[in-house]
Amino acid sequence: MSFYGPPVEALGRFVHHLGAAINIYKENNIAYWAGDNVVALARRFSFSRDQRFRAAFAKHAGPDDDSKMWRVATYRWAIRSAFGAHGDLVECGAFKGFYAGVAVDYLELDRGDRTFYLYDTFEGLDAEFSSEHARDTLNPHYATPFYENVVRRFASYRHVRIVKGVVPNILSEVAPAAVAFLHLDMNAGHAEHEALEFFWPRIPVGGVVLSDDFGRIEHDVYDALSVWATHVGHAFLELPTGQGLLFKTHV
Ligand SMILES: C[S@@+](CC[C@H](N)C(=O)[O-])C[C@H]1O[C@@H](n2cnc3c(N)ncnc32)[C@H](O)[C@@H]1O
Known part of the structure; x- marks a missing residue:
């Protein structure tokens, strides 16, 4: 536990x-x-009985990832729910590609025509876009180089594009024109706010935004995202998993 x-x-x-x-x-x-x-x-936990999902999860999960199954189940559901909207898929904060790997396999994204952009510094939180506290606590986890592993993990997937750089700075160089799904998972409210602001005009109605750490009190994501969302007339739904879910309903 x-x-x-x-x-x-x-x-x-x-x-x-x-x-x-x-x-x-x-x-x-x-x-x-x-x-x-x-x-x-005393709930159904229907995701845990989906054998195909379990297989994709087991293929990509690390030894300590089992407790994240509910979060990853929400993530693959959110991506699936974005299929009604035009555009590519984006993850800001890919780390070793665990969530993305499960989704690409489970949803067979490589058979479709959407590109999955995976952004990361591959070196941890950036000093300009995160708090000192977050960097001190989290960056030791990202100290062992992992970029090469991610490249290897997705080497055979035609529709995965790995982008190394600091979000938001790198977005002016590489970013899809239309985004159906945006995942924010950088554990840094400042960076996530900037990413959401950048991508928002590129998300069509029906597009989905998922924040992995929205409701978690150990991160500074909630204020950064919820306040911004109200400015564009939207609101995140805080989920029991700690995630925040938003459907774009109007321009
Ligand atoms: C919690 S991990 C992401 C977990 C990942 N979604 C998975 O599937 O396991 C957070 C990641 O965000 C990255 N990150 C933090 N700040 C960033 C920034 N400003 N630009 C790009 N990547 C960043 C870190 O390097 C780290 O790999």
């Missing part, structure tokens, strides 16, 4: 009691979800 929030010394007690509560559901054969800072009891 991956949980955080209370002081470290209280977490042990929390996980212990939570484990005891979860055991009651287990013993009674009632479905539950406990991971990624989410506890949900």
Whole structure:
């Protein structure tokens, strides 16, 4: 179970009691979800019974990624839901290409004609577009070079385009003219706000924006995105997974 929030010394007690509560559901054969800072009891969790999704997930997930299954299920649903809109697919913050890999395989994106643009510095958060606190906490995770691995992972996919650079600066050099799906996953409110502002005029009605960290209190994404969205007459829906989902409904 991956949980955080209370002081470290209280977490042990929390996980212990939570484990005891979860055991009651287990013993009674009632479905539950406990991971990624989410506890949900007696729900369907239909995504976890989709065998094709599970196979794509298992192919791309790392050893600690199981708790992200609900988030990735939302992500592939959001991409699928954007198919009604004209345009390419964009991810700002691709890291090792885990989410994108699952989506490309599960949705067979390579058989279609949309290009999936995967943007990343491949070196962690950029100093100009993130807080010092976020960089101090997160950049150690991005210290081992991963660009080559991502290139290898997608080498056989014709419709994946890997773009190395700082968002938003790189967008003036490489960016699709129309975007049906925009995923914001840079753990940096400033960079995500700039990306949303840049792409918004390129997203047609019916296009979808998904923010991976919208509702998570450990990141500074919520204020940056929600305030901007109100300026264009839209609002993100905060999901239990911590993600924020927005459909463009009007220009
Ligand atoms: C949480 S990870 C993305 C996870 C990814 N979506 C996946 O499938 O696992 C955040 C990524 O954002 C990248 N990043 C942060 N700030 C950035 C910026 N301003 N421009 C480009 N990439 C950035 C980091 O290098 C890191 O790889």
